[in-house]
Amino acid sequence: MSVRRPARAVARRYVGVRTRAWPPNSRLFAVGERTRWSVDEDARHLEATARRLRYDVAPSDWARFARHQSVFLTSHFEALQPRWVESSHRLATAYLHGRPGTAGYPEFDRAFEALSASPSRFSAVQVTHAEMRDLVLEAGVEQSAVHVIPIGIDLEHFPLVDAERRTEARTALDLPADAFVVGSFQKDGVGWGEGLEPKLVKGPDVLVAAVERAAGEMDALHVLLTGPARGYVRRELTRLGVPYRHVLATDRTELARAYQALDAYVVASRQEGGPKGVLESMASGVPLVTTRVGQAQEIAVDGENALVVDVDDVAAIADAVVRLRDDTLARALAAAARRTAERYAYERLDPLWGSLLAPLVEHDG
Secondary structure, X not given: OOOHHHHHHHHHHHHHHHHOOOOOOOOEEEEOOOOOOHHHHHHHHHHHHXXXXXXXXXXXXXXXXXXXXXXXXXXXXXHOOHHHHOOOOEEEEEOOOOOOOOOOOHHHHHHHHHHHHOHHHEEEEEEOOHHHHHHHHHOOOOHXXXXXXXXXXXXXXXXXXXXXXXXXXXXXXXXOOOOEEEEEEOOOEOOOOOOOOEOHHHOHHHHHHHHHHHHOOOOOEEEEEEOOOOHHHHHHHHHHOOOEEEEOOOOHHHHHHHHHOOOEEEEOOOOOOOOHHHHHHHHHOOOEEEEOOOOHHHHOOEOOOEEEEOOOOHHHHHHHHHHOOOHHHHHHHHHHHHHHHHOOEHXXXXXXXXXXXXXXXXXXX
């Protein structure tokens, strides 16, 4: 007998006793994927938002064993599984990325087909940009149930960089003081191991090609990587002889320090929901180079607060990185970027989340 089965039965009985007296849909469960990565962080931020809005929030681990409550799943790949679709809960989900028909990603097709098969099952769907809004509407979700809510930013944990912070960060991360440091902080390998197989929607091949090209035009270019499963990028940079550092930021303080070491942050993705690195780099005052993807294309304005290029345009990404050697340009972009990030502070998004949560969770607040 599986050791998990008795534990699950105990958990079900315990949660059943604790939740038996709860009125239907009176508690919110914010559920991620238990990967301790991006969508799990989204769930914790939603809990904080819901508490600010005076909703009752229950432990996410209880959601599988409770009944007739309200569950927001921060990954639509998880939300569209039968264990949730067939549950007694009132459901909502984020649907942040995943165009059907994307070569090599059959899970994108399966998710869209599952949503199309039961669009009314979800009381609310969060999207972060117009492309996903249109996709979810195409699947048959009612327009009133679709909420465009961008990914926000915790400004407190991403302070604006200055010369002292940059020097301290580079010393701590063992980066040369005079290097031009390009950052890429994401997960772009398949799976949770080495990540030697590239996750192509994240554009790791584009990133490597652009860095190679930029390194040929400027001295002392270094790359700083964070995130798991970066094996493909690490292997290719080693092959090309481009110096890099890979650090595993274990908390926001370490992640913020990594941004403070940068001269430029690059998003080379082909599809995205955000990515979070856009607002994190903007808040930190790090000049951003990004492809026209996800939420980035609706936040980043070329030549105003970022340098924006087309998807798969290696030459344009490399040229943008090289352009950022111009201190006047870099400072102007960084200043405007910080002002942009301030508009997306989590607390400023509370009214949008309030509109989404109102039909999902019952409360007296």
